[in-house]
Amino acid sequence: MSEPMVKVHNVTKVYERGKQKIEVLHGLTLEIPKGDFVALMGPSGSGKTTLLNLIGGLDKPTSGEITVGGNRIDQLGSGQLANWRAHNVGFVFQFYNLMPVLTAEGNVELPLLLTRLSAAQRRKNVAVALEVVGLGDRAKHKPRELSGGQEQRVAIARALVSDPQLLVCDEPTGDLDRKTADEILGLLQVLNREHGKTIVIVTHDPKAAEFARRTLHLEKGQLLEQAA
Amino acid sequence: MTRTGFVVANLFRKRTRTILTLLSVIMAFLLFGLLQSVNTVFSSGADFVGATRLFVQARVSFTTPLPRSMVPKLEAIPGVARVAYQQWFGGVWQTNTPLIMFALDPQRYHDVYAEWKMPEAQWQAFEQTRTGLIVGRQLANQHGWKLGQKIPISSNIWPQKNGSKAWEFDLVGIFDGKDEDWQKRTNLAFIQQDYFDEANQFGLKGRTNFFILKLAPGADAQAVSKTVDAMFENSPDETKTQTEKDFNISFVKQIGDIGLIVRWILFAVFFTLLLVVGNTMAQSVRERIPELAVLKTLGFSDGSVFGFVLAEAFALVLAGGLIGLALASLAGAMVEKATGGQFLLRLDASVWLLGVLAIVLMSLAVGLLPGLRARRLEIVDALAGR
Numbered sequence: 001m002s003e004p005m006v007k008v009h010n011v012t013k014v015y016e017r018g019k020q021k022i023e024v025l026h027g028l029t030l031e032i033p034k035g036d037f038v039a040l041m042g043p044s045g046s047g048k049t050t051l052l053n054l055i056g057g058l059d060k061p062t063s064g065e066i067t068v069g070g071n072r073i074d075q076l077g078s079g080q081l082a083n084w085r086a087h088n089v090g091f092v093f094q095f096y097n098l099m100p101v102l103t104a105e106g107n108v109e110l111p112l113l114l115t116r117l118s119a120a121q122r123r124k125n126v127a128v129a130l131e132v133v134g135l136g137d138r139a140k141h142k143p144r145e146l147s148g149g150q151e152q153r154v155a156i157a158r159a160l161v162s163d164p165q166l167l168v169c170d171e172p173t174g175d176l177d178r179k180t181a182d183e184i185l186g187l188l189q190v191l192n193r194e195h196g197k198t199i200v201i202v203t204h205d206p207k208a209a210e211f212a213r214r215t216l217h218l219e220k221g222q223l224l225e226q227a228a
Numbered sequence: 229m230t231r232t233g234f235v236v237a238n239l240f241r242k243r244t245r246t247i248l249t250l251l252s253v254i255m256a257f258l259l260f261g262l263l264q265s266v267n268t269v270f271s272s273g274a275d276f277v278g279a280t281r282l283f284v285q286a287r288v289s290f291t292t293p294l295p296r297s298m299v300p301k302l303e304a305i306p307g308v309a310r311v312a313y314q315q316w317f318g319g320v321w322q323t324n325t326p327l328i329m330f331a332l333d334p335q336r337y338h339d340v341y342a343e344w345k346m347p348e349a350q351w352q353a354f355e356q357t358r359t360g361l362i363v364g365r366q367l368a369n370q371h372g373w374k375l376g377q378k379i380p381i382s383s384n385i386w387p388q389k390n391g392s393k394a395w396e397f398d399l400v401g402i403f404d405g406k407d408e409d410w411q412k413r414t415n416l417a418f419i420q421q422d423y424f425d426e427a428n429q430f431g432l433k434g435r436t437n438f439f440i441l442k443l444a445p446g447a448d449a450q451a452v453s454k455t456v457d458a459m460f461e462n463s464p465d466e467t468k469t470q471t472e473k474d475f476n477i478s479f480v481k482q483i484g485d486i487g488l489i490v491r492w493i494l495f496a497v498f499f500t501l502l503l504v505v506g507n508t509m510a511q512s513v514r515e516r517i518p519e520l521a522v523l524k525t526l527g528f529s530d531g532s533v534f535g536f537v538l539a540e541a542f543a544l545v546l547a548g549g550l551i552g553l554a555l556a557s558l559a560g561a562m563v564e565k566a567t568g569g570q571f572l573l574r575l576d577a578s579v580w581l582l583g584v585l586a587i588v589l590m591s592l593a594v595g596l597l598p599g600l601r602a603r604r605l606e607i608v609d610a611l612a613g614r
Contacts, residue, residue, distance in 0.1 A: 053607075053608050056525075058525060058607045058608055058611075059607070059608045078529075078530060079529050079530070079531075082524065082527050082528065082529045082530070083527060083529070084527075085525065085526070085527045086526065086527020086528075087527070091525050091526070093522075093611070097518060097519070097522045097611075099234075099237075099519055099522075100241070100519075101237040101238055101240070101241045102229070102234070102237060105229075106229045106233075106234075106237070109229050110229075110234070110523075110526060111526045111527060113229070113230070113231055113234070114526070114527050114528065119230075158526075
């Protein structure tokens, strides 16, 4: 683990809710090396998801710098940021957020519609991604025909299919039972160890955090400690 | 999968709702096609080009009869080759089947209308039989009438001198059209003017509803029309002279300003459609705000997401619109056939062009606001359900 994949420098994030201003992150600085697997933990409202959103380019900081994979994403416009996300980051959510009208393979293919790949190449990549998550035989199934664990595997395949170096996961096991959660976390561990993906997950679950290489604790918008 | 496939898949996320909405679009464009083609027919200006016959009626209304003494004056006008006349009989077959039936002078009518094909012997029989009746093939086939049969027909306007509305005619001829178009119009029936004059209770003698002028080859129809109307200007029997087509149109125009009626109906139809489809689209976007946020998360730009929503609206209105217009074409052809070609309800290029324009405008009207809402979504807020 050498050059940082993610550099967060003195980042502040303030949300405006009506007349109220809520400062969620206060001058936070952080580095995540390439190939790392980091768990972000902390109580509700500590800023975990906000930090994850900033790292994934879903939101922009009020002040400070964020560099991911060598790109200053805090300086990108909305269209550039969308393009950057399409090619550099994969997302996994707590509630899977699959398109109910599409099959598993349709869901996984969705990000590839933003590439110049041919239909045949897209199908090939989708098949590989579904194989990696162990769902090659469920390609034609719609989300409602899959279990929660299988839906989350499809979501991981969707996050992987365009081969991003960074995966950001917001409570990826929050809606799953222990056994399934461990399977999903094991899969993320494989992606980190064998495929070299840098992974950042937000979790409340200490057992989930054990699958990461290290855990960062946030409280009231500030990083508390860095545990090995 | 393609972007188009994704749009179609989203469209059918709520199958029943989409089908019901599609049906409403189809119905609206079916009405649009039919009414707009009616409007096109009625709003077209007078066209004398290629006219070989002119119709002369009283300026006020063709229900006001004109004196037949006008015939020699009309025939003296340069460009007029022959004059026929027709009187509406208001015939009814059995209890309630109305017939398009006129009293006329057989010889004159035969001279003016070469399009009707009937053996000369039958034309002569019509001329020589005071109670003679000739009918078109379509009408004869419809009621199973045979030559030589006595046909009882009542008139809802003209009782006989004995007070009876029941008349009896001898079927002496059955005519065909010269071609397929004219054959479609063989739903007519004609009786002798002389017999009608003599037998009707109201003694309507020497007058008729309208004259038909057969023009000489090369005659200027518009000039003849002007001459006729000028000739009877400021007389008790002022005239209105027009082509056969315009006469048929003005017949229907009596019920009111067709264009205005059509426009108001279409306004109501499309306004309702706007609410129905607009509501469907708005609801559809509202239901999947998190999904739209996920699209943006995956890297689809604001413009792409806007495009997806607009494309859904366009696909829905386009499919419904084209099906509706195609059905209108079919219905128009059926109306044309059912009326024996008297009512040409054809969707010409201008109606299709207007239809396509309406599809585009309607798509924009129903897709724009939901599309803009989708475009403006902030990912973080949408994913958090705010």
